[in-house]
């Protein structure tokens with residue numbers, strides 16, 4: 001996808017980018033400081049609507065809070081989706097503070113502490129257990145609190161999902177219980193110890209290939225149907241995970257959501273629903289719901305030339321938007337889409353290297369990007385900043401101030 005296409009997701013007024021109806025200069029003045037993250041509420045709503053329209057009826061849509069745990073964002077999404085998925089007690093607190101029904105909150109992630117399990121059981125959320133010992137601790141926690149824990153087993157499938165930016169299933173993993181061990185694990189607990197509602201399989205993030213996602217979902221459903229025969233009662237919960245990707249780079253093509261939805265409908269009609277008519281099938285998407293709705297805005301504080309190379313130094317950097325520096329799961333560093341948001345349409349572009357204000361060569365935001373020759377005061381906008389941005393970045397590194405975050 002080209003930078004112009006990213007611009008198209010927002011608006012333009014004269015030479016200025018418009019975010020949620022507000023021209024960038026006015027937005028920067030209103031926020032009062034740079035750098036900042038701005039998230040567009042209407043864009044999030046539109047994306048949820050698009051996903052709902054593509055998915056088969058009856059599939060529950062979840063939001064994976066870790067993609068963007070800003071309380072206002074979680075609050076907005078709580079009103080739009082069916083479930084919230086959290087992966088720490090901090091995220092659990094964010095989810096519960098939205099007022100979302102705890103019965104429709106799930107808690108995944110390795111290394112849950114006893115304290116986290118206590119909070120989860122007390123709140124009545126679904127604990128997605130990641131190991132045999134975690135299940136044992138969950139049972140103990142339920143006895144201590146005299147509550148029946150609600151659980152699902154997160155399964156490490158016997159297959160990997162190709163084409164994922166980050167692989168989280170197949171082979172040895174810290175995530176989930178190896179599929180072949182699930183039957184014996186289920187044999188070790190009774191339904192008076194823990195209510196095992198079903199299964200959760202999430203095997204990879206940032207996937208743009210519809211055919212691969214479709215195949216992974218088909219294999220996951222087969223796996224779940226097999227494992228479900230080992231539950232004391234019929235499975236009621238089948239969480240197919242997240243992982244739908246968004247385009248970051250020029251050669252990235254948009255995920256064919258319609259194809260994924262159509263094939264999922266077939267899969268449910270033909271295989272899952274006949275066998276497990278009472279099961280709620282859910283997807284928990286993070287990046288796909290919020291990633292494109294956010295921008296990270298920084299101001300140029302210095303321009304310089306070094307031995308023929310033009311540099312723009314901005315007041316933000318990898319401490320806020322690590323992914324754009326290429327240090328969050330990328331094998332080969334490529335430039336995130338960016339623009340001078342106050343000088344759109346300026347002709348006479350030239351290659352410039354955009355760096356952050358951290359005293360490390362890692363803090364590279366744009367390597368030799370074609371931009372209008374930047375001036376001090378210009379606003380550099382990084383797109384695709386709504387997911388895995390601020391909270392996925394080393395904010396304490398170099399001790400700069402935290403950026404503002406606004407939901408508009």
Ligand SMILES: *Cc1c(COP(=O)(O)O)cnc(C)c1O
Pocket residue numbers: 064066067085087108109202204205206241242243244284285286287288
């Ligand atoms: C991170 C995560 C997600 C969301 O992944 P995306 O790639 O952002 O859709 C979903 N489920 C679990 C368990 C996760 O850890």
